[in-house]
């Protein structure tokens with residue numbers, strides 16, 4: 001039987017070892033706060049309610065997460081994990097299955113949680129445990145003679161025999177409906193740390209005849225918590241290695257899986273190739289046969305089939321049509337839309353510019369707030385002067401134009417179809433279709449001129 005689901009995320013802890021003014025769970029992993037990862041796993045289960053227990057860092061946490069549908073329970077002071085869940089209790093529905101997550105355990109998989117939920121929906125208490133080579137610091141899973149989970153003992157309360165147990169509590173629990181409140185009300189803090197231990201509910205469940213079912217993650221990384229920047233850096237590498245492995249499996253060639261960072265989602269078609277040290281942020285989609293050169297930073301982009309992006313290019317908020325060639329050292333800023341077969345070369349910056357089929361802007365140019373037609377050639381050093389100090393204006397360059405090098409187009413201005421602008425032109429009025437327009441001082445030579453010489 002499926003019950004509605006409430007999820008409690010514990011995030012009140014201090015995070016002392018981060019040595020940071022930022023609350024621990026706001027530190028980013030793969031470009032997203034730790035708590036954001038946990039919330040995404042929680043969201044995947046479509047819970048009726050999510051309650052985050054917060055404390056350290058105060059209101060910065062709810063403010064930074066900014067999700068009005070979340071319930072926030074303040075825990076001050078922090079008297080242990082059991083006390084933390086007590087603060088959430090008023091926000092919970094007594095008829096719901098309750099899942100307890102940690103805000104600093106970011107890579108927990110929704111599939112693992114769904115399996116635990118299913119167990120709790122059937123009336124058993126699900127405990128996520130893992131066997132560690134070094135269990136030091138964790139609560140140990142104590143089993144009875146028959147091998148059933150009997151209780152959890154914290155490191156500081158454990159006997160020598162118990163310290164030898166390698167199976168540890170990850171902290172993640174799923175609790176059947178109707179039981180949590182009663183158990184929490186019976187917690188005591190008579191232990192080595194003087195804390196209210198949530199883990200004491202395991203022994204209570206056993207005493208009450210509620211079945212306790214141990215569950216396990218697919219891998220250790222799923223349950224690793226972050227307490228220091230060193231652990232954060234390690235888990236970042238682990239997570240990036242997982243993402244790279246998934247790309248390789250999906251048929252993407254990576255020059256070096258260890259030199260790729262994905263901070264968001266990257267979707268690739270068939271036979272894409274990514275060279276070293278590329279960073280993908282936000283949502284990036286690539287078609288088939290896309291090649292990305294070394295040292296590119298690409299965020300929120302849609303890249304069509306067979307596009308080649310050469311090294312050191314920065315792409316942000318752009319769409320690139322099939323068979324286009326970008327870079328090296330190109331910068332595409334938000335609002336850039338390139339049609340098929342465009343060429344954008346070195347030291348070219350585009351912003352809010354729509355460029356038509358087969359047009360080329362190959363060298364040292366700034367094209368902003370512009371509409372560029374088909375088969376246009378924009379020469380080296382061309383600049384759209386789109387900003388008059390107060391407002392932005394558009395430049396329109398129609399199909400088949402040729403813009404000579406070192407031209408300034410003072411917007412608003414239109415270059416008619418098939419027009420040619422002479423090199424060095426400062427265009428302040430529209431250029432008519434099909435004709436040569438140029439603004440240029442007449443070239444003169446002064447006969448007999450001599451360079452000045454230094455006076456003695």
Ligand code: UD1
Pocket residue numbers: 010011012013014053075077078079080081082083084102103104137138139140152154168169170171196197198199225
């Ligand atoms: C807890 C478990 C331990 C388990 C370990 C896994 C208890 C008593 N012990 O250890 O069995 O092996 O996690 O990491 O539950 N938190 C609060 N309020 C508090 C205390 C903690 O919100 O008053 C939050 C922390 O922010 C953190 C999580 O709970 O997200 C765990 O806290 P932490 O102090 O790291 O774990 P322990 O209690 O030592």
Ligand code: CA
Pocket residue numbers: none
């Ligand atoms: Ca503690």
